Amino acid sequence: MKFNFSLAVITVIAVITILPASAQIGKRFPSEKKVIKDPVTGTELIFLTSTPGGDSKIYPTHPQWTADGEWVIFRSNRVKGEAMAVNEETGQIVQVTEGGYTGMLNIAQNSMKLYYMRNIAATAEGDWRSNRSLEVIETDLAKLFQDSEAGKMKPANKYQRVVGVTPTEIGAGGDMALDAGEEWVYFRIGKEEAAKHLDPGIEIKGDFGPRNMGAGPGGIAKMNVNTGEIQHVVSVPFQVGHIQSNTWNPGEIVFSWETGGKSPQRTWTVMTDGSGLRPLYPEADYEWVTHEAVISKDEVAMAIMGHRDVDIEEQPLEEAAKSTAVRDPENPGQETSWGPSGTRKKPTGLAIVNLRTREMIIAGQTSNGSGLWHVHGSPDGRWAVGDDFSRSLYLIDRNSREMKMLTTGHKQTAADHLHPTFKPDGTKIQIQSAMLSEDDRSMNIVIVPVPEEWLQRNYPNKI
Template sequence: MKIKILLNTIILFVTATTFGQIGTRFASEKKIVKDPVTGQELIFLTTKSAGDSKTYPTHPQWTSDGEWLIFRSNRVKGEAIAVNEKSGVLVQVTEGGYSGTLCIAQKSMKLYFMRKGPEENMQIIELNLGTVFEDSKSGKMKPVAAYERLCGITNPEMGASGDMALDADEERVYFRVGKEEAAKHLTAGVTLEKSFGPRNMGAGPGGIGSMNLKTGELKHVISVPFQIGHIQSNIWNSGEIIFCWETGGKSPQRTWTVIADGTGLRPLYPESDFEWVTHEAVISKDEVAMAIMGHRKIDIEKDTPVEVAANGEIRNPVNPGQESNWGATGTREKPTGLAIVNLRTREMIIAGQTKSGSGLWHVHGSADGKWAVGDDFSRSLYLIDRKTNEMMMLTTGHKETAADHLHPTFNREGTKIEIQSAMLSEDNRSMNICIVNVPKEWLKRK
């Protein structure tokens, strides 16, 4: 009997250690270091090599109270972690896994995500973060069911994925559907697009569906003849969706917008063949930031972009876009840089560009219209004053060997930027969550 009890205890311990319980707390890892080049203060909220990565910059990173950041981590494999920016304490906020994007509500202390159901369907879950944090602090956690609400279930045949966005009214979510579902709603006679570029991606059809979080009602938003990626909502305007034609690189027409009732479909920024547009992110009520890349050098004699590989077929293992298969695009023969498009007037401006190198790559901006921010292939971070066009490097040296890129995102107040960084990584790959403040002298500007 004692052996049986001991075995059961070991099994329970291993299970808890492997999967973890919601509300589990981890000690602060917070560390402040100075950038060795710029002198800028870098606030690392995580420092261990635990497979951390931030939510994509198309989505909010902070909770509605502005105190916690939620991110993906392998501290508890398959679960999401929150870190308190002030104390540095870490809390596990999911149990049972999640799929795809973590959607942090901005009007309430809620988190929304997809989870694979038992019958190949997708469940959409609402999590009460406020209660999780309270109970975790008091040490009186309840079963995970006490914090979760099942909003609804998608039909398996929909092929729903976790590329999901929360509407500004926080009553609906939008998500990508599979090709078969998209084909059912595609306008008759529309010609499907084929794969584009060396990654063999981009072929259609693609589609977006929605779910009412109160009733679970499912609706189809739009079908298009190409592959859809990076679905995001305008968190200031209910019913406004931004998405992209995903090819893994240059698209014939990257950025798109549509209204939640399926009307108003149009290119967000109608691009030319020579423009390499990427990494669009809604930054304010009326604006979307995006990168027009200037990362490819020109072979003057051949009048084509320089090829990294002799045959132009081999993908650069560190930075993308050097293969010849993308065509004559992404060079600096034409204007490039951090572009900002106005959703209402459709006007586009270039806020700034690096003098050399890849150019700005992943971009974002403050909601008040004061600042823009971007990273580049060297994993350096640049801040731009949108009024004066002044640009400054905030930090550099975040290791090109990192598992991912910086992916900068502003907080709602426009005073700080979250990035992910391998600067402290011993294996030169594992990333940590880091905060970079807008310099005080810049914040004092009127």
């Protein structure tokens, strides 16, 4: 049969024309909002999404709410590869990206803007998988929400602006962070680019632990959101993990040495000009530090894990790192090759470090089980919050040190962990949960209010 080239071209064009309409920015979805009580604790749980739409929240290192406090932005498969926003009051869901995104979603806190990276579309020379260039995109959320509500959406380029494009040769990654001044975004760079800015006398670190991660060099660069200008920030001799900005203090960055588990020195901080590079919390071999999150202008919360048996074989960290072991997804971090860290022979729990004084306190810890794992805190210094391996959520009063389980039963089979994050006003916590999922994996976006009787507590001096 003779191939009809003209018909094939017309068909392809038609498909391309149809696709954006079904995945258009500003598309609205009906409310799924449900309010239920936790069957164990009685806490009111506000499910902003409640169907198996492939939802997941933004990581706790980054803001979750828009600057006006009305919308929560999250990842979803309702439209594959696109991000959504849900109105906390009405439950209305709106698509806020078109054309996809990669890495972290960055919600501005002083303007109704959203920033993220996007893989550059395929070209005749190859696609993004080979050229490794990324676009940085800015979305005008105020205009988007207004036009979506009015039912008068315009083409995507009326809401989305290309801030700039990263050069192929720097190997940019998608774990981006927006500076508090909202003039710069920070992102990872590749090993070759990082090496160009590293003193040749510095020893490059190798992989650490059973996941074969952590080898350097690594680095951070920044892009100006007004001009697209790119500048180097810092290079280090190890693999850079999460990058976050202090959203209260312009020019301050917190990042991690990523190994997939225990790191020789997990937490780091540096200023936007590359000055002030130092460990944020200098950790010992026996300390398993993880999941750091900036929670206020002067503080960073982190977990010092207490999830391993005290009888774990104690051997020097360097020797333990060479051991072989099988990863246990149900009880992570038990491999001997992580070394002697993570037991409760030393203090563990939800730690809070002051960026100015460098003092550290332990705000609280569970009495048994894995201990607190993903942690956060309210900017006013009143509360801290953490989850554990059982997917239970614990609230801590930082003044009285009282601890309360807020909710449990979010299914250990869930596709991810709770990842609690406080709303900036300190009255609510956002988590992700599989409590309602029939497949025991699919997650939803949930708001957990701080108990009213706790909110009424009045202390003469805040932390």
